[in-house]
Amino acid sequence: MIEHLVPAMVEICGPDGVVTDPLDLRTYECDGLTSHRAAPGLVVLPRTAEEVAAVVRVCAGAGIPFVARGSGTGLSGGALPRTDGVLIVMSRMRRIIAIDPASQRAIVEPGVTNLSVSTAAQPFGYFYAPDPSSQVICSVGGNVAENSGGAHCLKHGFTVHHVTGLEIVTPAGELMWLGDGTGAAPGYDLVGAFVGSEGTLGIVTKIIVKLSRIPQMVTCLLAAFETTGAGGAAVSAIIGAGIVPAAIEMMDALAIEAAEAAVACHYPEGAGAVLIVELDGPEADVRRDAAAVRALCEQAGSTEIREAADPAERAVIWAGRKSAFAAVGRICAAYIVQDGVVPRTALGPVLDKIAKLSAESGIRVANVFHAGDGNLHPLVLYDDTSPEAAAAAEQLSGAILDLCITHGGSITGEHGVGVDKSRYMPKMFGADDLDTMQLLRCAFDPGGLCNPGKVFPTPRLCGEVPGVRRGPHPLVASGQAEQF
């Protein structure tokens, strides 16, 4: 269907930069959300921004949809390919162009892995703050697309807070810059609009990120509680006291059990929940805050508190948390990673209701999450040999999102909407809200070729009057446009 593009793509990316073999194409059929799969029509691996622009121009000229992909670790299917389209894989664009400690910034290509930015900045005393759990492998370009967060975003902010300039290829194939690297460029904040747009506004080819000073001291406390509700109360108390830890993570009993079996993290036995509270900054601040956190956890009924004495002990505390997702896989082969947000003050009631939903349905749910910013990651466990069990798990997972919305939260904290959650968007946004977002999308991508089918439940054609659709769009009816 799109074989006719191959010669042009080989001309642009070279023979080793174009994948056409059906078996090789299957390598790219999904990202981290493996329940959605589609082998791409064609894969290209450009090496430069100019090559990306040329590839996009070919696609735009031929009316062929295209999808960008970083490392493929996304959890919402944002990089799900199209069988009738071109997948543009950024993994060969992995140069760190500049580390500029004097200006506290770095310029990188999109295929650079998240952690390698920090590694490169480390000799200068700096690091790149947004730290998704997949930071060893996930790409900065993918982080920009999904506005990725991580455990330490509670204090340090998300990707959008650390990007000050983007070189992009527009859906028409033009190469241009958004922002100027200062974070204070006049005019519309298009960097802010682009970060988190899930690949629907264009393809990023260079990124200017802020670097943060490596803190003088880091310490970590592990506090055990009888229930997640008590742990949630401790979280509220810590934040309410004006302390902003670098991270506050919570794990419930099932997650602790799984981590124990996997990495023998030796969390306090019989705990219904543990909090991992990390503090960083000047030594005097960290010591004062650690004492305050300890007291607040005790007041909230903590049964045991440990503090890491050195980096090795800190690593041991984190080992349980960092292994948790994989560890849950040992007690149940298949699970859905949900990603929802609730106001911090609603953590206790929402966790109780999730437990109730779990008990009523007989489906186990493990909770491992960023408690400090109310970002839940319930893992819904199911037997993947049974279609009924999978459907029931999906239903429970959706019910958890409904809970988040009714408590004033959000359907995603950091994993994005992608294909996975587009159907939930109308639960959170009205028709006029979605229409406003689509106006932005159409301004960048009037042809609807750039990562179509993501984010929006019912894509709109540019110029279409919003509202209930009564029959096909006139452009579709006349064969001038196609809806994906």
Added chain:
Amino acid sequence: MAGDAALRALAAACPATRSAGAGDAVAGVTPRYAASPASVAEASAVMRAADERGLAVVARGSGSRLDWGTPPRRCELVIDTLLLDQVVEHAAGDLVARVQAGVGLRRLGEVLAAAGQQLALDVPPGRAAPDGQEPASTATVGGTLATGAAGPRRLRYGTPRDLVIGITVVRADGTVAS
């Protein structure tokens, strides 16, 4: 007079609408009408009425920096946010406040301080009134967001876009979106 018809239509949408005078000028451009919607619904209705009549609209907060930008090429209607002055909610435990656009930064600061919190934006309060008095209302939350204004503490705490987590806007045709 056609102008009266337009005024009647605007006033039907937003009761606090009047003929504008020299004091309503935006960087030297005097509008014909001035409206002060008291709710999102009124703001939406008056924007829709203006859109239907092709009136060019300029939004204003307290006007503390109204003449900083280039003068508008056209301005038939100025809509201010001064009646949208409610602090809707301060969820202190969540470190979140929900306010209407016309709330002054100084007043918001006082509300937040009651819970030991602050909005970490030190936008200068704006110049004194012509009579030399301290301005009654300081820069508003809406105006601060619209201009992306920030004070010296931006170095540590960032700019408005780093601190805002959601907005409700009235589009030029009156559509309300969040």
